Amino acid sequence: MTIGSRGKASYRFLVVDDDPIAAAAAAAVLRGAGHTAEIMNAASGAVERVAATKPDCVLLDLMMPNVDGYEVCTAIRARPELARTKIIVLSMKAYDYDRRRSRELGADGYLVKPVNVESLLREAERLIRDTLDLTYWGVRGTLPVPGPRSRRYGGNTSCISLTFPSGAFFIFDAGTGIKALSDRIMAEGKPRMMAHIFISHPHWDHINALPFFAPLYVPGNEFEILGAPHGDIDVRKLVSDQMDGIYFPVTIREFGARVYFRDLSEGEITVEGVTVRTKLLNHPGRCLGYRVEYGGRSFSYVTDHELYPKGHPHYDGRYRDELAAFLDGTEVLVTDTCYSDEEYKKKQGWGHSSVIEVADLASKARVKALHLFHHDPDQSDEDIDAKLSQAEKRLQEQSSPTRVIAPAEGETYHI
Numbered sequence: 001m002t003i004g005s006r007g008k009a010s011y012r013f014l015v016v017d018d019d020p021i022a023a024a025a026a027a028a029v030l031r032g033a034g035h036t037a038e039i040m041n042a043a044s045g046a047v048e049r050v051a052a053t054k055p056d057c058v059l060l061d062l063m064m065p066n067v068d069g070y071e072v073c074t075a076i077r078a079r080p081e082l083a084r085t086k087i088i089v090l091s092m093k094a095y096d097y098d099r100r101r102s103r104e105l106g107a108d109g110y111l112v113k114p115v116n117v118e119s120l121l122r123e124a125e126r127l128i129r130d131t132l133d134l135t136y137w138g139v140r141g142t143l144p145v146p147g148p149r150s151r152r153y154g155g156n157t158s159c160i161s162l163t164f165p166s167g168a169f170f171i172f173d174a175g176t177g178i179k180a181l182s183d184r185i186m187a188e189g190k191p192r193m194m195a196h197i198f199i200s201h202p203h204w205d206h207i208n209a210l211p212f213f214a215p216l217y218v219p220g221n222e223f224e225i226l227g228a229p230h231g232d233i234d235v236r237k238l239v240s241d242q243m244d245g246i247y248f249p250v251t252i253r254e255f256g257a258r259v260y261f262r263d264l265s266e267g268e269i270t271v272e273g274v275t276v277r278t279k280l281l282n283h284p285g286r287c288l289g290y291r292v293e294y295g296g297r298s299f300s301y302v303t304d305h306e307l308y309p310k311g312h313p314h315y316d317g318r319y320r321d322e323l324a325a326f327l328d329g330t331e332v333l334v335t336d337t338c339y340s341d342e343e344y345k346k347k348q349g350w351g352h353s354s355v356i357e358v359a360d361l362a363s364k365a366r367v368k369a370l371h372l373f374h375h376d377p378d379q380s381d382e383d384i385d386a387k388l389s390q391a392e393k394r395l396q397e398q399s400s401p402t403r404v405i406a407p408a409e410g411e412t413y414h415i
Contacts (some may be wrong), residue, residue: 361397
């Protein structure tokens with residue numbers, strides 16, 4: 001890796017593809033973004049070239065004569081000195097078997113031709129950086145609030161996405177923000193996709209836009225929807241009931257994708273090799289917080305929950321200690337900061353927290369970055385600015401190293 005004249009990282013690629021047109025097109029995209037790209041139109045000698053030049057990433061076709069992509073991938077992974085070299089398979093084969101087999105042999109990513117230019121660059125750069133991409137699609141709570149008072153932070157309700165270097169894709173909640181995510185995915189024109197949708201709880205601002213998530217209706221796509229059941233009502237029923245013909249004209253039977261449901265309780269699961277821990281939260285009904293652990297890093301999504309202040313009749317120090325332990329040292333905490341300190345005095349018992357109490361929790365839990373989330377629908381952009389200032393002041397008073405941010409819709413952060 002080098003740093004370009006504009007301060008942007010410049011990576012070295014080797015494109016191995018027996019189709020000279022496809023290879024030249026991929027190289028042109030990479031070079032246009034400031035990277036260097038060498039082309040080989042045959043797989044013979046590719047491993048030796050990788051060993052000699054040690055590129056940051058190899059773009060590798062599968063269907064090549066004499067030596068195919070599987071053999072090249074296996075040979076690269078057999079050399080310990082090339083362990084840091086990323087491999088992205090770039091193939092016309094869209095079959096599950098080939099995706100799975102490529103991963104088993106050591107490929108880090110898999111893209112199907114023809115590849116959208118933005119997708120190629122995004123996937124390649126993320127793999128090399130080895131970062132998780134956290135994107136906000138909706139940051140409000142309770143109700144969407146379009147209009148001039150929400151122009152900077154956005155007016156959609158809860159939805160964020162987390163993309164892993166491996167290509168694994170997690171979505172947290174399905175408020176109205178998931179429609180913007182849907183639009184992005186459909187515009188990219190992916191031939192198929194797989195994702196996991198984690199629902200914190202089934203209040204409407206967290207699930208009511210799920211029927212508008214267009215990829216659910218695309219044959220060949222695959223989704224798992226996970227969340228906490230409520231007594232005898234499982235996650236499948238929680239989703240399907242809001243799409244009953246009385247409330248919505250389309251039912252889950254119209255989903256074209258393969259959709260699975262998984263009921264979660266407090267504990268730990270593994271999803272596509274990623275550890276996900278869950279924590280029951282103080283909110284009406286069953287509500288889960290999530291902690292994702294990957295490559296020595298962690299991300300936590302904890303909304304909605306109420307932290308009663310000391311002196312309140314329902315203050316629970318044990319719950320705070322348990323929540324702080326659950327969040328301990330997390331890189332990014334996305335959490336319910338619905339109210340300012342003044343507003344909370346009038347809305348105690350509504351299941352949401354004041355920004356001051358959350359700042360105290362983040363400091364106690366040694367959170368590296370606190371992201372303010374789930375803003376009250378009555379708050380303007382300026383009100384969110386004021387909450388951000390309150391949190392900054394509180395953390396400064398405690399000499400806490402925790403950074404605090406108020407993300408806006410459409411913003412992406414690298415973890």
